[in-house]
Amino acid sequence: MIYQGKQKIWSDYQKEIPSDGWFYVRSCIRQSFFPASEKYFLAICRDLLGKDIYESEHHTTCGGIAYHCDTIPQETAMTIVARQFALMTEAGYKNLVTSCITSFGNYTEILETWREFPELEARIRENLWKATRREFEKPEYVAHASDLVYKFRNEIAERAKYRLVDVRTGKPLKIVEHIGCHYSKMFPHKGIGGAEYPCVLSGMVDSWGGEVIDYPERRHCCGFGFRQYMVKANRGYSVSNTYKKFESMEPYHPDAIITNCPGCPYFLDRWQYVISEQTGKTYGQNGFGIPVFTYEELAGLVLGYDPWDLGLQIHQVAVEPLLDKMGVEYDPDAKYLGINKEKLMKPALPSCLKCF
């Protein structure tokens, strides 16, 4: 293929991401699962890199979780989203950045639907006015928070205290990346690299010194699948999906997993415990599991933030093996200390999966 032609095709897979002036909306479930991730996204982008990112305490869930669980109709989700847009407009921002993949998919889907059906947008505007007396302008740009971290990945690498390298051997750490279904499978042109070559996470891993693992079930779902997990009778499907992924990645001996979506780190992390209890099998070295991180947590580790401030003690799978490989300094006794150094309760240990 002619080089220029190849460059032109690849440019179709890229996104022009504005570097400043963002209105940030958080995820409803991430704040319970991985509460420090969003805090450190703001700490990295706003405080460390000096970007203008604003968030309002008045914003709510986007309704995506209920929409994908079939508990609310799309029009309700649209009105909730219209209210978020109204908050953004009132704050004077034009670019929206979402913490959650499903929110990203939800906002994008709604904007695309309004483009196709303007009469529906008019009805939602009317609903919002009747309910809240608010009006809104549509965002000029919608990004996922990982798009911004990807954009700033080299700036993060320049400030890095640690690299994704095994300090004992000098070799790059083997990292599995998991994109999440609602990032670029719904609207491929909205994701960096599209649906075929999503490089939002692999780009970060490359910049921070790690080696991305390509394995057969790399693009398989994490197993969350909303109703697959939410309906207890379906949970066998959820854990079986995760099991399939771990069986597939096991021969490549990954050191860690980096994820993009609120559900993926939770299920790839917690299901390792369930799989170990059901089959007696663990996937890390010496009886440990494979630690799973959000992209903000991994960025925070690379930048040298304290692992316990990043909330890594909340993970089911012990993260210490990776911290030791990276050479991260941490205090094992401080793992279960609260903000004011008060002692928190220690969790019960699993019978198979080795934890601290």
Next chain:
Amino acid sequence: MIDFGFGLSRSSAVRLDEVDLTLYRKLEKLEPGVRTCMSCGSCTATCTAGPWSGMSVRKVILDLQRERASAEGHGEVRKMLSACMLCGKCSMVCPRGINTRHLILSLCRIYEEKK
């Protein structure tokens, strides 16, 4: 073992490095067109025998490519092949122009040799 109230299915993870492609390679020699299959499923969608017998040319090819036809899987592939009436509708709709009727006959011949 803890009872969580839900179970775990056997993993169907594909291990491409460990697949034994002997049967598929034999088929490739007899019907090279199989290499161009993109698993679109047009053959299966149009199959007269499919709705009542489970016959699926796409699944037969995938089973061979992923070694699912091994051990107990062979029985399923043979059962699917035996339901084919050689009507040729799959050949007519294949966007890659694969001679699927010849492919099925070739596969039957391979299985005859194996007996």
